[in-house]
Amino acid sequence: MTQRRNHLKTPYVLTTALTTALIAGLAAAPAPAFAAPRSHTVRPGASIQAAVDAASPGDTVVLTRGTYRESVLITKALTLRGAGPQTVLAPAQTRSRAVHSCAKAGNGICVTGTEGAALTGVSVRSLTLRGFRVNGLWASRTDRLSVRGVRAEENGVWGIAQQRSTRSSLRGNTVRENGDAGIFVANAVDAEGGATDTGGTVIADNRATGNRIGVTVRRVRNLSVRGNVVTGNCAGMFIVGDESRPAAGAMTVRDNTVDRNNAFCPATARLPVLQGSGIVLTGSEATVIRGNRIRDNAGTGPMSGGVVLFKSFVGAANTDNVVERNDVRGNSRADLVDGGGGTGNRFTGNDCSTSQPAGLC
Structure with missing residues (x-):
């Protein structure tokens, strides 16, 4: 028995000794060096792009108050932070031969990934x-983009826009007097195709005023539009789809204030006259419009009204949408308009006075 116990004890002693030596060796080895995120401060007159190019992933580029006459291209993971509305980016007054693609395209800030990453x-x-x-x-081909506290105003097309992107957070921004939509989220602007899954993009707590359309979501699915104040535009919100599959929709639009979007915008090649539109759905499916305040949107255009289901211009109907528990009053042509010709749409529990056809309130 003694011999057996010694035989069993020997490997244990050896293993313990080896383990102790290994631990001691690891403790003595130097820890791997990881560069801590750095902050790069830029002041008016200096180049934001130079600081962005010099930054490492994870760094922060801090802009002090003042006006910067340049466009900025971001192709790495970093934070670009100003000091509030007094930090202003505006177009360069003279065009440089070495200008990058973002400036050439006429944009202020571009955040771009690649097709593969x-x-x-x-x-x-x-x-x-x-x-x-x-x-x-x-923004194009991004994931987990965060845009907060940004004021986008008087830009030619869109204030804040993205395509081919997922899991974005667009919160607490002000978009005003932009040529088309204040906030624009789409599957792709350079190709046709069915709606894409945004992975839960959130458009929340923004203020949109004086734009052609306050918020447009086009050919996308799985996102939330909530808590926004949308007023004084030609149209408040557009939920846009077409005949492609999968259809746009499967989203929630809730707890927004959409009122007095009564500016007049003439017809374009894509859209008729816009005036007095609250929330418009064209070619959408399984979208929930819930708990919104939609007041005093008035016009005589084909899309005028509080909540308007409108058959898209390529013939796609609205199907299986839910419009419920909204405060919808003082809108014309009517508070609720079901003109899309689709099936399965439900209007329930809304506080409203007029509808087309009658009986939706």
Whole structure:
């Protein structure tokens, strides 16, 4: 028995000794060096792009108050943070031969990934984008983009816009007097195709005023539009689809204030006259419009009214949408308009006075 116990004890002693030596060796080895995120401060007159190019992933580029006459291209994960509305990016007064693609396209800030690798983890916050020929902020092929406290105003097309992107958070921004939509989220602007899944993009707590359309979501699914104040535009919100599959929709539009969107916008090649539209659905499915305040949107156009289901211009009907528990009053042509010709749409529990056809209130 003694011999057996010794035989069993020997491997244990050896293993313990080896383990102790290994631990001691690891403790003595130097820890791997990881570069801590750094902050790069830029002041008016210096180049934001130079600071962005010099930054490492995870760094923060801080802009002090003042006006910066340039466009910025972001292709790495970093934070670009201003000091509030007094930090202003505006178009360059003279065109440089070395200008990058974002400036050439007429945009203020561009956040761009690639077809094979979405750019993840960019944050843009607390600054103003004013007067760019096309878009204030343009994002393409991104994931988890965060845009907060940005003021995008007087830009030629869109204030804050993105395509081919997932899990974005667009919160607490002000978009005003942009040529088309204040906030625009789409599957793709350069190709046709069915709606894409945004992975839960959130458009929340923004203020949109003086735009052609306050908020447009086009050919996308799985997102939330909530808590926004949308007023003084030609149209409040557009939920846009077409005949492609999968159809646009499967989203929630809730707890928004959409009132007095009564500016007049003439017809374009894509859309008729816009005036007095609250929330318009064209070619959407399984979208929930719930708990919104939609008041005093008045016009005589084909899309005028509080909540309007409108058959898309390529013939796609609205199906299986739910319009419930909204405060919808003082709108014309009517508070609720079901003109889409689709099936399965439900109007329940709304506080409203008029509808087309009658009986929806």
